[in-house]
Amino acid sequence: MTIAAGNEHWPSRCRRKVLVQVVSLFKEQNIRVYLSRSWSLSWPLTLIMVFEFFIGLTDVYIAGKVSKEIQATYGFVIQLYFIFIVIANALTVGTVSIVSRLYTSGDRNELTRAIFSSLLVALGTGMVLAVAGILFSPQIIRILNIPEELK
Structure with missing residues (x-):
């Protein structure tokens, strides 16, 4: 138009x-x-x-x-894996941005704090996602509508 x-x-x-x-x-x-x-x-x-x-x-x-069943199961699992990869890449890009900016500024105290904070955030995020995956795996499987023979 x-x-x-x-x-x-x-x-x-x-x-x-x-x-x-x-x-x-x-x-x-x-x-x-x-x-x-x-x-x-x-x-x-x-x-x-x-x-x-x-x-x-x-x-x-x-x-x-x-087997075709294992291949189909892998197809379902890779969708969940991709979500974790996207989160990890987002954390990586943010961390690299902050750390590189602080490294070039010469502020070593802030750099050390940023690195430590980044490690804590990565560890915390990993733990939260792992616990959520364990606790909610039946609901996730149901939401993905995985066939009974693949469970």
């Missing part, structure tokens, strides 16, 4: 204008520098996720060689 102002269809003109602005931003040196810096910080986590994908793919392949 377009909104006309006289004979002009401004949404298409607006889109063109935005596209031209985005392209001109990417032509500037500053954006390239920022993208390069961003990639230099994010490539290790990207590589880890690629390896996790291949490990998961290998697991599915091997589970399929054993």
